[in-house]
Amino acid sequence: MRELGAHSKTSETVSKPLVLILMGPPGAGKGTQARMLEDRFGLIQLSTGDLLRGAVAAGTPAGLAASSVMQAGGLVSDEIVLAVLQDRLAEPDVAHGVILDGFPRTQGQAAALDGLLARSGLSVTAAISLEVEDEAMIARVAGRYTCAACGEGYHDDFKHPVKAGVCDKCGGTAFKRRADDTAETARARLEAYHAQTAPLIAHYGRHGVLETVDAMGDIASVGSALGAIVQRISA
Numbered sequence: 415m416r417e418l419g420a421h422s423k424t425s426e427t428v429s430k431p432l433v434l435i436l437m438g439p440p441g442a443g444k445g446t447q448a449r450m451l452e453d454r455f456g457l458i459q460l461s462t463g464d465l466l467r468g469a470v471a472a473g474t475p476a477g478l479a480a481s482s483v484m485q486a487g488g489l490v491s492d493e494i495v496l497a498v499l500q501d502r503l504a505e506p507d508v509a510h511g512v513i514l515d516g517f518p519r520t521q522g523q524a525a526a527l528d529g530l531l532a533r534s535g536l537s538v539t540a541a542i543s544l545e546v547e548d549e550a551m552i553a554r555v556a557g558r559y560t561c562a563a564c565g566e567g568y569h570d571d572f573k574h575p576v577k578a579g580v581c582d583k584c585g586g587t588a589f590k591r592r593a594d595d596t597a598e599t600a601r602a603r604l605e606a607y608h609a610q611t612a613p614l615i616a617h618y619g620r621h622g623v624l625e626t627v628d629a630m631g632d633i634a635s636v637g638s639a640l641g642a643i644v645q646r647i648s649a
């Protein structure tokens with residue numbers, strides 16, 4: 415990882431580089447909230463899911479190995495995930511601080527992250543757990559889709575574009591759904607979360623960096639709660 419340094423490019427600046435982890439089951443809102451924190455504080459969202467989907471689309475060896483595991487809702491091997499993450503961390507834009515979205519998901523990944531950060535004299539600033547109810551997550555995941563151009567999120571039941579077929583944010587007219595956003599795969603992803611990732615909540619609690627947020631509310635109120643945490647820990 416490149417050396418991190420404080421920055422001043424956004425309207426609300428943080429005075430020191432942050433390493434934030436957003437934790438929570440599929441559908442908890444990690445991606446949406448990470449993008450909002452990115453816009454507000456100038457941090458960089460690093461989603462291992464996005465990186466892996468990029469590798470699948472590009473047909474790289476990592477992508478080929480990951481594809482069927484992702485389709486089934488399982489966890490991709492630590493080796494592959496760490497390889498794609500390390501490549502991304504070598505890019506210069508991460509120097510001001512990062513929001514890890516969907517990483518770490520296993521004890522092995524958490525240990526590897528600590529090692530990577532320690533090499534740059536860093537540690538995890540905060541691990542924020544988005545607390546939600548499982549059954550609501552299946553419904554959230556199964557109906558969601560995004561604008562293909564700008565990534566704005568929509569949902570079959572909860573959020574339609576104001577003008578049917580046209581993105582509210584950018585006017586785009588093409589939309590996409592993730593191949594693994596079905597009710598069946600969402601259940602498998604929830605199981606993987608509880609078996610392998612949820613234990614990390616206690617891990618970060620023991621390290622004194624755990625924050626929890628009730629994430630059953632609307633996007634704006636969860637965003638305010640997260641924003642308040644980022645302001646507090648970066649002060």
Ligand code: AMP
Pocket residue numbers: 440461462463464466483484485487488489490491495515516517518519520523594603
């Ligand atoms: P996400 O976009 O975070 O929901 O991730 C989508 C899928 O990518 C997951 O269901 C996993 O198959 C895989 N994946 C993403 N991040 C990780 C990770 N840190 N470790 C293992 N598999 C991952």
